[in-house]
Amino acid sequence: MNGRTSAAGSRSEARPSRQINIVLRSNETSLAAVPERDIPVSPVVPGQQGLYQEIQKELDQLVGLEQIKELIYEIYALLQIARMRSEAGLLSGGHVFHMIFKGNPGTGKTTVARIVAKLFQKMGVLSKGHLVEVERADLVGEYIGHTAQKTRDLIKKALGGILFIDEAYSLARGGEKDFGKEAIDTLVKAMEDHKNQFVLILAGYSDEIDFFMSSNPGLHSRFPIQMEFPDYNLDQLFQITELMVKERDYILMPQSMSKLRDHLQSEKENRRHAFSNARYVRNLIEKGIRNQAVRLLNQYVTGNPGKLELMTLRPEDFRMGT
Template sequence: MSSRAVPPEAKATAKASRQINVVLRNPAPPAPLDPELPAPNRTMANSGPFAEIMKELDRMVGLEHVKELIFEIYALLQVGQYRSEAGLLSNPQVYHMIFKGNPGTGKTTVARIIAKLFQSMGLLQKGHLIEVERADLVGEYIGHTAIKTRELVKKAMGGVLFIDEAYSLARGGEKDFGKEAIDCLVKSMEDFRDQFILILAGYPEEMEQFLATNPGLPSRFPIQLDFEDYSVDQLLQITEQMTKEKDYVMLPQTVAKLKQHLAEEKVMVWRSFSNARYVRNLLEKSIRHQAVRLMGQYNSAPSKQELMTIRPEDLRLYKN
């Protein structure tokens, strides 16, 4: 009996898919199934639709475990295509997700990238992101919440529905309409199983409490990602990226001042620290202060170097 020829790369990725399937079913990192498995090979993705997505991911500072899981999802989808072409069954997966992390840790950006990935791999038709919060879902009277929620699900068809601070849906009492929104979302996940992806996001502790309110919820979200706070060095990298994108540069003294401030701020307000959002706001405020300083120093246009330079005095760290 003749056997169907299978490309060597398909054999390797099929072997790796055993480990990938375990990861997607269990959010906790599993022990390696085969110690001889090679490290993930991204060469195959460099020339395909995943290449631009990987470039966008790689530009993000940190989030290594998030990047690895996204590659695992890509690999699983690609191997599924190889299996179909080889006449094998390609078992469907559930891709609804939970994102746990503090503000400014990249949750929305990653959700947008995942939407693009699923669209490029044919899992979603449009690949757009609909970002909502409690006020967009919960109505003011009986039946209003279901109408609002179904309308947003309809808008998300072919893409991703991203609900930030999702735990707020379960914070009210028995008469609160948030529970109605949850019930409507769960029903939509069943009725439109392969037509949209639901991602719930919020603070880690609150999301754990939210999932505990309904025993059936965790199993509906087999992929759960933890977005850790950025370190001081990572925040400095993010600031450097932002300044470069805006055609500015920070003097070494400015960077030293910022580094000291971030170290102090992370200790003082660890619970509500907004990570990349915090340094972006600091940078934008510094640019405003730099503009005021230049207008006061020069009677004509400053040099190009001065227009680009953010000095320590521009980095004002008081609250306003």
């Protein structure tokens, strides 16, 4: 799901009734402490009071990620209070909203980035609110000067929205002579040249992102917002499984549910490399759907299966390891 995970459950009460705490838990840096220069906060148009209910509805569809949801609310609260301060004749200042998303694959990073882009667009921080998702191959060229031009072109495409760089640490893997360094330098310059026009989000594994940040002394201070995306636990993974099946108009037999749950538990406990979370679940479900299609065609040589049979995923449709 590339982090594109839906989840059940919604909250009936609006968040604005709760206490506001504008502190970034990940690095203990207050958003309000950011120097007063980067992205300005534009006045919110009338009728925006119900905006967060729309954002919250999208967040509530995500399984887990409670700390991420809290942080997004803090950003919303900051923007609302900045608007109120401006209307009261007080300095509202500008704030840096460039971010680091840390976590294994399939933990919701891209989905959250899209929600943040929508929030920023609605709140007047970004003019368009679109997401441009790239990786090393999109940024790094084949000769000196090529990388800088490719990176500038993508930055231009992202103006008014968010530039989301997945596996951003790969830009620093090649050392001083690698063209990835040229991409990093171009990004740092663009954060100054276009500081009011786009938000940069760097995403990847936690340890590797930390290494990447140390590769350029000017990087760390430019990303005051850091979000940790934890792996899903077994219950959350199975909740994601059920939702993915339901979204595709399929149902799982009880035996299929038991088989999938046992397999997911085994994968989490025994996998040597980073578990790909919801992405792994999505691949598992899609493979099962393909196996079901083959089974039904072989079973119904003449005539068509009934609606319930077309919807049902049986245990034999999930052939693990094949």
